[in-house]
Amino acid sequence: MTQAVGSTHTRIGAPQRWDVPFGEMTEADVAQVMGIEPFASLDITRFSAASPLEGIIKNDTRVRRFEDGEIVCREGDYSNSAFFICEGTVRVVLESLPPESLGRKQSSGGKLGRTLARLFQGNRAPEARDVSSYGPSGQVQGGGAGVKVFLQDIPRVLTSANTVSIEAGEFFGEIAALGRTPRTATIIADGPCTLLEMRWQGLRDIRRRSDSLRQHIDRLYRERSLATHLRETPILSHLDEASLKVVADATEFESYGEFDWHVSYKKLAAKGAAGRFSNEPAIEQTGHYPNGLVLIRAGFGRLSEPYGAGERTVSYLQRGGVFGLEEAYHNWKRDGAAETPYTRTLRALGYVDALRIPTKIVEEVILPALPAHLRPAPIVTEGSTVTTHEAGLDTALLEFLVEKRHVNGTQTMVIDTDRCTRCDDCVRACASTHDGNPRFLRHGPQHDHFMIANACMHCADPVCMIGCPTGAIHRDPDSGSVIINDRTCIGCATCANSCPYSNIRMVEIRDGHGSPVLDQDTHLPILKATKCDLCADNVGGPACQRACPHDALKRVDMRDLEAFAEWTKR
Amino acid sequence: MSTIAFSTRRTIGLCVLIVVGVLALGAWWVLDTALYEDTAIGTGIALLTVCVLLALFNGKKKFPFLPTFSGAVWLQFHIYAGLFSGLLFLLHISFHWPRGVFETVLAMVFAIVFLSGIFGLVITRRLPRRLTRRGEQVLFERIPAHRRTIMERAEEVVENGVRDSGARAVADYYERELRGFFLGGRYFFAHLFQSNAPRHRIVSSMEAHKRYLGEGERTVMNELRDLVEQKDDLDFQHSCQTLLKLWLFVHIPMTFSLLVFAAVHTILVLTYRPFWS
Incomplete structure (x- = not known):
C-alpha cells in the first residue's frame, strides 16, 4: 500500500470510509443479516451507490456473540454504536450498579510508561506518522469488542435490581449512539445471544433511507429516553x-x-x-x-x-x-x-x-x-435587580458564554489574561506531549480578561461527530473525551467544518523522515484531523493546565458554573 | 476541590516565609553571635541546596509530561524559596559584602539572579493586566505580520485618497511623518512606562495638518488616525510582551552561571577549609 516515490515524498492511497471496517463480516454474515427483518424489507434502491445497504452491513456492523451474564454495555459508557438483537434476549438493568460489579477498574500503569517513554523520544518532524499502519485492514476499531466483561454475582443482581428484557428483533443503544450521550443503562446478556452491533454512521444512513425503520427507532428512542429522563x-x-x-x-x-x-x-x-x-x-x-x-x-x-x-x-x-x-x-x-x-x-x-x-x-x-x-424560592415580581447569574457568574460573562455557545464545553480552555504572561509554557507543554505538535492555539474569543482559547472543549453536544463517515472521531469509552482515531481518519474535514468553534485542524502528515505523504492517485497531501485529546496518554491530565505557572489557564466544565464562578473571583 | 483565593494563598505563603525566616535568623544569631560558631558552611550548604531546587523549575518545564507537581505549585515554591534564598545569602555573607574577587563576582551574580527574579515577579504580575486592557490580543509571533497588515491598509487608504481627491497633501504627509512610524516597532521604552506622549504627538500633528486639507482628505486623515492608534496599541503589546520574555534571558543564564560559580566556590571552600576539620 505504501509506495516510496523519489526521495522526497511517500505516496499512499487516499484513505476511504470503509478502509477499516467495524468488524470482520463474512459474505455469509452479510447475507444472513440481509435476510432478517427489518433489514430484509428495506428498499435497497433508496441507498446510494457509494453507500449501499450491503456495504453498510458489511463495513459498519459486526456480529457479536455474548454468553450468559456477559455485559453488553455499561451505564455511563460512551459509545458510538447501537445493537440489534439477532438471537436471544438481553436484560436492561434499570438501576445503577456498583462499579466493581461492572468490571470497571482504575487506569493501569501503562500511562506512566508511555509518559516516561517520551523522555527518550528524539526530535520528530511535525505531524510525522507511521504510514505503514494506514490502509485497508481487517482490524476492529474502537469499541473494545475484544474484551469480555461479566457481571459479578448475577443471581443477586437479577433478584435485587429492577430489570426488563428486550427480545430478538429489537434495537437498543440507539439513544447513546445517535444522541452523543453516555449509555443510560447497563445491559447484560440473558443467556447466549447474538447481536448485530452497528456504528452510528451506518445506523444514521439506514434511518435516512428507510421511513419505517426511522419511525420505529424514533419510537424506541422516545419511549426509552422518556422513562430514563423522568427518573x-x-x-x-x-x-x-x-x-x-x-x-x-x-x-x-x-x-x-x-x-x-x-x-x-x-x-x-x-x-x-x-x-x-x-x-x-x-x-x-x-x-x-x-x-x-x-x-x-x-x-x-x-x-x-x-x-x-x-x-x-x-x-x-x-x-x-x-x-x-x-x-x-x-x-x-x-x-x-x-x-x-x-x-x-x-x-x-x-x-x-x-x-x-x-x-x-x-x-x-x-x-x-x-x-x-x-421547592423553589418564592417569586419576587417587583423590584427585581438581578445583575448576576444564580451561580454568581457576572452577567456580561454569562451573556458572552451563551452567545458564543461555549456553554457546550465540558473541558473549555479558559485563560485569565490578567494573569497570563504570554510565556507559552502551555503551548510548549502541549507540543511536548504530542510529539512536538501543539494541539491548540493560545488565542480565541475574549470577554474582559477571560479568553476562550481555540482548544477542543470536549462538548456536551459534540456536533463534530455528526458527519464523520468512519467514526474516527468518537467518545472515549472511559473518560467521555472526544478523541480522534488517527488510523481511521480519512481526512475528509467534516469534523473540522462542523466544529462551531474552529477547534479542529486539518494537517498534512509526514513520514518518519519528514517527507510529505501524498495520495498515490491524486498526488495531493494526505490530511488528518487533529485536536486536543486532553492528553489522554498523560498521567495527571491535560499538560496545558498543569504547565501554567501563573494559574492563568483552566479547563472548565461549563456544567458546573458555580465552580467556574468561584475560579473567576479568585 | 474549591479554589483558593490568591490573597489567601499569598497570606499563607508570606506567613510561612516569615516564620521560616525568623527561625533561620534566630538560629543564625544564636550560633554566630551568641555561641561564636562558624555558620558559613551551614548557611552555604542550605543556600546551595535552595539554589539547585530553584533551578530545577526550569528543568521541570522541559519535561511537562512528567508526573510532578503542577507548574503553579512549582512557581509558588520558586517565589518563596527565592525570597528565602535572599535571607540565606545575607546570613551566609554575615551581612558583609565579600572582599575577594571571586567571592565578589559570585555575590554579584547571585544579586543579579535575585533582583532579576524580583523584577520578573513584579512585571509578570503587572504587565498582563495592562496587555489585557489595551489593544487587540495578538500572539507575539504574529505581531510583525499584523504590523505589516496595518501598514498595507494605511497605504491603501492613502492611495485611495489620492485617487479620489486628486490631491497629494495627505500622501506627502504620510510619506514624511507616518511611513516610518508604520514601518516597524516604535517607542519601546515609552510603552513600558505607559507614556502616551508619542501617540499624543502624532495625533496632534495629524489634527494640526487637517487645516490644509479638503473634506475628502480629512476623512482619509481620520481613517489614518484610527490606524495610527491601532499600530500604537500593537507596539504597546510588542513592548510589554518583549519585556515579559526578555527578563528571562537575564534570569536563566545568570542562574546557570551562579550554579557554576557556586560549584567552584564549594570546591575551593572544601579544598582549603574542609567543614569536617
Whole structure:
C-alpha cells in the first residue's frame, strides 16, 4: 500500500470510509443479516451507490456473540454504536450498579510508561506518522469488542435490581449512539445471544433511507429516553412508579431549532445579538400563561428576561434542566392571589429536545409530593435587580458564554489574561506531549480578561461527530473525551467544518523522515484531523493546565458554573 | 476541590516565609553571635541546596509530561524559596559584602539572579493586566505580520485618497511623518512606562495638518488616525510582551552561571577549609 516515490515524498492511497471496517463480516454474515427483518424489507434502491445497504452491513456492523451474564454495555459508557438483537434476549438493568460489579477498574500503569517513554523520544518532524499502519485492514476499531466483561454475582443482581428484557428483533443503544450521550443503562446478556452491533454512521444512513425503520427507532428512542429522563429528573425522582406512569403518559414531546445547529451557527455568529435572538425559537416567553413544566432532554436553552429594549440572559438550561417550576409552584400555592405568568423567556440555543408536563399533572401529581428541599424560592415580581447569574457568574460573562455557545464545553480552555504572561509554557507543554505538535492555539474569543482559547472543549453536544463517515472521531469509552482515531481518519474535514468553534485542524502528515505523504492517485497531501485529546496518554491530565505557572489557564466544565464562578473571583 | 483565593494563598505563603525566616535568623544569631560558631558552611550548604531546587523549575518545564507537581505549585515554591534564598545569602555573607574577587563576582551574580527574579515577579504580575486592557490580543509571533497588515491598509487608504481627491497633501504627509512610524516597532521604552506622549504627538500633528486639507482628505486623515492608534496599541503589546520574555534571558543564564560559580566556590571552600576539620 505504501509506495516510496523519489526521495522526497511517500505516496499512499487516499484513505476511504470503509478502509477499516467495524468488524470482520463474512459474505455469509452479510447475507444472513440481509435476510432478517427489518433489514430484509428495506428498499435497497433508496441507498446510494457509494453507500449501499450491503456495504453498510458489511463495513459498519459486526456480529457479536455474548454468553450468559456477559455485559453488553455499561451505564455511563460512551459509545458510538447501537445493537440489534439477532438471537436471544438481553436484560436492561434499570438501576445503577456498583462499579466493581461492572468490571470497571482504575487506569493501569501503562500511562506512566508511555509518559516516561517520551523522555527518550528524539526530535520528530511535525505531524510525522507511521504510514505503514494506514490502509485497508481487517482490524476492529474502537469499541473494545475484544474484551469480555461479566457481571459479578448475577443471581443477586437479577433478584435485587429492577430489570426488563428486550427480545430478538429489537434495537437498543440507539439513544447513546445517535444522541452523543453516555449509555443510560447497563445491559447484560440473558443467556447466549447474538447481536448485530452497528456504528452510528451506518445506523444514521439506514434511518435516512428507510421511513419505517426511522419511525420505529424514533419510537424506541422516545419511549426509552422518556422513562430514563423522568427518573433522572430530581423533582420527579421521589415519585412512585404509578405516579411516574401518570406523568409519563401525559408528557408531550417537543423539539425546537435544528438538530444540525452547527451548520448555520457560524453565519449566525456574525449577526448581532438581535439577529441571533430571531434564530433562537422561543419555547416559552415572559408574560405567557404557564401551561406546564418544560424539561430539557437534549441541547441548551437560554433563559432571559426583558431588559431595556432587549433581553438579558440570566441563566441557561441544559440536559436535565427544568423550566417553569417556580411559576407552577407559586400559582399552586397562591391562595386566592393572581396567577403569575412565566417570568422568564426560554429559547432554544441551536437545538432543544424538550418534554412538557401539563400544569394539571404538575399540580395533581408532582407538587403535592415535592420534598421541601426541592421547592423553589418564592417569586419576587417587583423590584427585581438581578445583575448576576444564580451561580454568581457576572452577567456580561454569562451573556458572552451563551452567545458564543461555549456553554457546550465540558473541558473549555479558559485563560485569565490578567494573569497570563504570554510565556507559552502551555503551548510548549502541549507540543511536548504530542510529539512536538501543539494541539491548540493560545488565542480565541475574549470577554474582559477571560479568553476562550481555540482548544477542543470536549462538548456536551459534540456536533463534530455528526458527519464523520468512519467514526474516527468518537467518545472515549472511559473518560467521555472526544478523541480522534488517527488510523481511521480519512481526512475528509467534516469534523473540522462542523466544529462551531474552529477547534479542529486539518494537517498534512509526514513520514518518519519528514517527507510529505501524498495520495498515490491524486498526488495531493494526505490530511488528518487533529485536536486536543486532553492528553489522554498523560498521567495527571491535560499538560496545558498543569504547565501554567501563573494559574492563568483552566479547563472548565461549563456544567458546573458555580465552580467556574468561584475560579473567576479568585 | 474549591479554589483558593490568591490573597489567601499569598497570606499563607508570606506567613510561612516569615516564620521560616525568623527561625533561620534566630538560629543564625544564636550560633554566630551568641555561641561564636562558624555558620558559613551551614548557611552555604542550605543556600546551595535552595539554589539547585530553584533551578530545577526550569528543568521541570522541559519535561511537562512528567508526573510532578503542577507548574503553579512549582512557581509558588520558586517565589518563596527565592525570597528565602535572599535571607540565606545575607546570613551566609554575615551581612558583609565579600572582599575577594571571586567571592565578589559570585555575590554579584547571585544579586543579579535575585533582583532579576524580583523584577520578573513584579512585571509578570503587572504587565498582563495592562496587555489585557489595551489593544487587540495578538500572539507575539504574529505581531510583525499584523504590523505589516496595518501598514498595507494605511497605504491603501492613502492611495485611495489620492485617487479620489486628486490631491497629494495627505500622501506627502504620510510619506514624511507616518511611513516610518508604520514601518516597524516604535517607542519601546515609552510603552513600558505607559507614556502616551508619542501617540499624543502624532495625533496632534495629524489634527494640526487637517487645516490644509479638503473634506475628502480629512476623512482619509481620520481613517489614518484610527490606524495610527491601532499600530500604537500593537507596539504597546510588542513592548510589554518583549519585556515579559526578555527578563528571562537575564534570569536563566545568570542562574546557570551562579550554579557554576557556586560549584567552584564549594570546591575551593572544601579544598582549603574542609567543614569536617
